[in-house]
Amino acid sequence: MSELDQVEHDQISTSLEVEHLDVNLFRSKSLWLPRRARGVFGGQVISQALVSATNCVNPAFGLHSLHCYFLLSASPSTPIIYHVDRVRQGRTYTTLFVRAVQGGRTIFVLMCSFQKPEPWQPSHQWPMPDVLKPEDCELEETRYIEVSKSTTLPPAFRKGYEEALALKQSTRSPIAVKRAGEHVIQVDGTVAYMYWMQARHIPKYEAPFQKCILSYISDMHLISSASKILGLKTFGKGPDTVSMNVSEFRVFDDNSLE
Known part of the structure; x- marks a missing residue:
């Protein structure tokens, strides 16, 4: 599949869409291979698997939790x-x-639980962090432009942002990303990187498929934040440099999906 074919869809509905083949059988309609990636975007695999599961559940049940594992990288050329x-x-x-x-091999597995709403049950969620509102934060594309033009940064670092900017401009990502807080020290001493994310041109989706969109977003900026917290370099060589990023495991609970 050519690089031209690897343009990410600007409609999230297209990225999540699957073909219903049989009672419990579904097939992807499109797959996206990010630049420099070894396989299909993990968030798209998670969301398509979740859409397939959601289509097999009584609408009275809502997604309660999910656990998933990536086993092998997937090719964008085969459904x-x-x-x-x-x-x-x-x-x-x-x-x-x-x-x-794909190709007779299991590349990914997901276990998910759906629950009938029980509003009388106790619930808990973390307090909203004190960050700038989405309208006061700039899009990643805008920030990449500013950084790539900087003359004080090392050439390799600037080149990385230039490539990230080219990718953003060419792929028409269905998700708009804004940085809300970088290297924020929490009360317990941990470091946090915070982002606002929103699906662009979103069609009218019922709550079950809103959660599928969230599963797509779950694979964005998670690994990069982990490498920053560990103090790993993105560019260069050596034991303290990131050589490859791999999505391994995801866990959602009911509170994180609401």
């Missing part, structure tokens, strides 16, 4: 088949297992 196994269908909870297969 991914999503096998949905209805592990348990109870009165309050429904559990499904999704296996993503």
